[in-house]
Amino acid sequence: MATIYQVSELAGVSLATVSRVMNKNTRVSDKTKQKVLDAMEQLGYRPNSIAQSLASNRTNSVGILVSELQGPFFGQMMASIESSLRAAGKHVIITAGHSNEQKEKEGIDFLISRNCDAIIMHVEALSDEYLIELSKGKTPLYFVNRHIETLKNQCISLDNQVGGYLATKAMIDLGHKNIAYISGPQFKSDARNRYTGHQHALAEHNIQFNEQLFYHGDFKETSGSNGLKHFIDNKFSFSAVVCANDEMASGAMKYAREHGYSLPNDLSVIGFDNVIFANYLYPTLATIDNPVSKMGEMAAKLVLKDVYLHKIEQIQRVFEPTLLTRDSIAQCVDNP
Amino acid sequence: MATIYQVSELAGVSLATVSRVMNKNTRVSDKTKQKVLDAMEQLGYRPNSIAQSLASNRTNSVGILVSELQGPFFGQMMASIESSLRAAGKHVIITAGHSNEQKEKEGIDFLISRNCDAIIMHVEALSDEYLIELSKGKTPLYFVNRHIETLKNQCISLDNQVGGYLATKAMIDLGHKNIAYISGPQFKSDARNRYTGHQHALAEHNIQFNEQLFYHGDFKETSGSNGLKHFIDNKFSFSAVVCANDEMASGAMKYAREHGYSLPNDLSVIGFDNVIFANYLYPTLATIDNPVSKMGEMAAKLVLKDVYLHKIEQIQRVFEPTLLTRDSIAQCVDNP
DNA sequence: TTGTAAGCGTTATCAA
DNA sequence: TTGATAACGCTTACAA
Numbered sequence: 001m002a003t004i005y006q007v008s009e010l011a012g013v014s015l016a017t018v019s020r021v022m023n024k025n026t027r028v029s030d031k032t033k034q035k036v037l038d039a040m041e042q043l044g045y046r047p048n049s050i051a052q053s054l055a056s057n058r059t060n061s062v063g064i065l066v067s068e069l070q071g072p073f074f075g076q077m078m079a080s081i082e083s084s085l086r087a088a089g090k091h092v093i094i095t096a097g098h099s100n101e102q103k104e105k106e107g108i109d110f111l112i113s114r115n116c117d118a119i120i121m122h123v124e125a126l127s128d129e130y131l132i133e134l135s136k137g138k139t140p141l142y143f144v145n146r147h148i149e150t151l152k153n154q155c156i157s158l159d160n161q162v163g164g165y166l167a168t169k170a171m172i173d174l175g176h177k178n179i180a181y182i183s184g185p186q187f188k189s190d191a192r193n194r195y196t197g198h199q200h201a202l203a204e205h206n207i208q209f210n211e212q213l214f215y216h217g218d219f220k221e222t223s224g225s226n227g228l229k230h231f232i233d234n235k236f237s238f239s240a241v242v243c244a245n246d247e248m249a250s251g252a253m254k255y256a257r258e259h260g261y262s263l264p265n266d267l268s269v270i271g272f273d274n275v276i277f278a279n280y281l282y283p284t285l286a287t288i289d290n291p292v293s294k295m296g297e298m299a300a301k302l303v304l305k306d307v308y309l310h311k312i313e314q315i316q317r318v319f320e321p322t323l324l325t326r327d328s329i330a331q332c333v334d335n336p
Numbered sequence: 337m338a339t340i341y342q343v344s345e346l347a348g349v350s351l352a353t354v355s356r357v358m359n360k361n362t363r364v365s366d367k368t369k370q371k372v373l374d375a376m377e378q379l380g381y382r383p384n385s386i387a388q389s390l391a392s393n394r395t396n397s398v399g400i401l402v403s404e405l406q407g408p409f410f411g412q413m414m415a416s417i418e419s420s421l422r423a424a425g426k427h428v429i430i431t432a433g434h435s436n437e438q439k440e441k442e443g444i445d446f447l448i449s450r451n452c453d454a455i456i457m458h459v460e461a462l463s464d465e466y467l468i469e470l471s472k473g474k475t476p477l478y479f480v481n482r483h484i485e486t487l488k489n490q491c492i493s494l495d496n497q498v499g500g501y502l503a504t505k506a507m508i509d510l511g512h513k514n515i516a517y518i519s520g521p522q523f524k525s526d527a528r529n530r531y532t533g534h535q536h537a538l539a540e541h542n543i544q545f546n547e548q549l550f551y552h553g554d555f556k557e558t559s560g561s562n563g564l565k566h567f568i569d570n571k572f573s574f575s576a577v578v579c580a581n582d583e584m585a586s587g588a589m590k591y592a593r594e595h596g597y598s599l600p601n602d603l604s605v606i607g608f609d610n611v612i613f614a615n616y617l618y619p620t621l622a623t624i625d626n627p628v629s630k631m632g633e634m635a636a637k638l639v640l641k642d643v644y645l646h647k648i649e650q651i652q653r654v655f656e657p658t659l660l661t662r663d664s665i666a667q668c669v670d671n672p
Numbered sequence: 673t674t675g676t677a678a679g680c681g682t683t684a685t686c687a688a
Numbered sequence: 689t690t691g692a693t694a695a696c697g698c699t700t701a702c703a704a
Binding site for chain 2 (some may be wrong): 001048049051052053054059061068069072074075076078079082083086091092093094095096110113114138202215221250251253254257271276277280281282293
Binding site for chain 3 (some may be wrong): 690691693696700702704
């Protein structure tokens with residue numbers, strides 16, 4: 001592998017000049033520049049990024065911490081972040097936190113130890129306090145799907161409460177009054193906010209919240225089935241079920257169908273997130289669109305702007321979810 | 337940030353000794369070792385991985401090139417590779433090739449320019465020749481889901497032909513004789529091999545291959561629907577359809593149902609890969625299990641063994657798919 | 673505009 | 689078992 005030294009020799013200039021040609025920031029005469037470029041070409045020179053990093057104290061790498069490397073939600077997030085960053089010549093180092101405090105800490109430590117220029121994270125188990133403390137360190141931290149008031153300039157978040165509201169409102173608009181709710185784990189702020197939105201929608205339409213129709217799920221398919229089983233076994237009366245994410249909605253639909261419900265006539269179901277397979281289900285699942293890709297892209301832009309000083313305007317920090325009406329919801333027939 | 341120099345000063349030893357303590361490979365007296373460890377502790381010393389890389393010519397990073405960062409298939413692959421590698425203190429740099437020749441080349445170049453110690457790739461558009469040439473370079477290359485005879489020691493592959501065979505055989509065993517096939521894009525070797533397996537199963541059971549019942553799909557949901565539409569519109573007679581992956585099977589099922597077929601009684605459908613949502617569909621999709629996670633893990637182990645000289649036995653390079661019987665297939669009723 | 677030379681924080685070679 | 693000291697390949701004052 002050719003080094004900058006060999007290039008400088010062949011071109012008949014100094015190391016520094018070669019470096020200048022590469023970094024385009026200081027002026028070099030066109031003639032010398034061309035000599036250097038030719039020499040590089042001839043030697044097939046490729047700068048050693050490690051040496052560049054050591055000397056410049058920049059690694060051009062951005063750490064990404066997601067809860068899981070699999071699943072449609074994180075897939076979209078990683079894909080959008082990676083492609084935006086890669087287009088700018090930066091690369092991503094990805095690791096998983098598994099929604100677990102210890103592992104999230106370790107993941108962040110790991111990324112910091114790799115000298116990432118910034119870290120974009122989707123953390124669920126770490127407290128605001130911990131993150132505020134951590135962000136006093138050298139590595140700039142950015143948060144997706146989280147709002148921390150003190151660090152609001154580094155946060156990209158979704159208005160989950162509005163999303164929860166929209167889902168329940170859609171059911172109400174279809175005439176449903178007995179609306180069951182299967183929530184996500186309440187230690188996750190998005191799960192809490194979606195639930196709050198649900199309650200607001202009920203309150204706004206003068207529907208008394210019925211504790212019987214609440215089931216505490218865990219965002220996984222099985223808790224969707226279990227939730228529905230719980231409502232049915234207890235003979236609670238309901239014509240619609242709002243699920244805090246699509247996986248649970250899919251579990252609920254599956255259970256309902258296996259127990260003789262015709263969907264959506266006997267039961268309306270709505271999910272949240274709009275993951276890819278929501279549209280593969282039968283009936284296709286109505287849901288709340290979660291603009292993850294856009295949020296990921298925006299996180300990348302934010303890093304490009306703050307850390308790499310790119311000129312980027314129009315940073316949007318809070319995103320709004322929208323309702324997607326599909327075949328799994330229908331007019332309520334029970335109530336007059 | 338403390339440097340190795342400050343540690344050496346505080347401990348009253350030379351730089352070299354501190355380095356030796358860190359790298360555990362040469363003997364250091366217990367007494368000096370303890371002094372060094374104490375000094376590190378006291379200063380909160382963290383080695384600078386960039387400097388280590390420059391000096392040692394090892395980055396402890398492994399490049400991963402997948403077709404897409406999203407989707408259940410690649411999600412599982414990345415997750416298994418990352419966790420195995422991370423457990424060994426290595427990190428992954430992930431990028432996407434989008435099944436496109438140019439982009440795959442660029443992706444590899446990019447990873448090489450980042451000085452990855454090895455690259456694990458899932459490439460579809462690059463030729464064997466190109467890869468053979470490329471692997472003469474400095475960076476060791478490993479291939480998942482691909483078999484290149486010349487580089488067989490760096491390949492982890494699935495016996496797709498057996499998989500294709502098993503899928504069709506399952507239909508035959510249920511009494512089906514008119515079996516339609518929706519293939520993947522034939523430039524992809526896995527798609528070709530699955531198709532070959534299909535043909536072998538037919539031949540083995542003396543069923544004449546009927547060209548009418550072949551549809552050339554592209555592994556996407558829509559081509560599953562389109563394929564089924566094609567068969568139906570042309571009034572070809574068939575009681576089963578074998579799809580070269582689960583996405584297409586899901587599209588086929590959707591189309592069938594929307595056109596009045598009762599599944600699986602009117603039509604048996606089988607997929608391939610066993611992606612997560614196959615089990616969410618209704619009816620649950622019979623499929624061929626593709627052990628991606630195990631393959632990813634094995635790729636990581638192979639790198640650990642070859643590149644980082646870990647003692648690892650039992651490297652398995654070829655994996656066998658298995659049949660997963662679920663509700664989307666049933667006994668054929670048309671044929672006596 | 674160009675060159676000189678001092679880092680950047682390690683590892684690794686060679687003596688002691 | 690330890691210590692000097694030269695790499696590793698680049699960036700960046702500072703001088704010219």
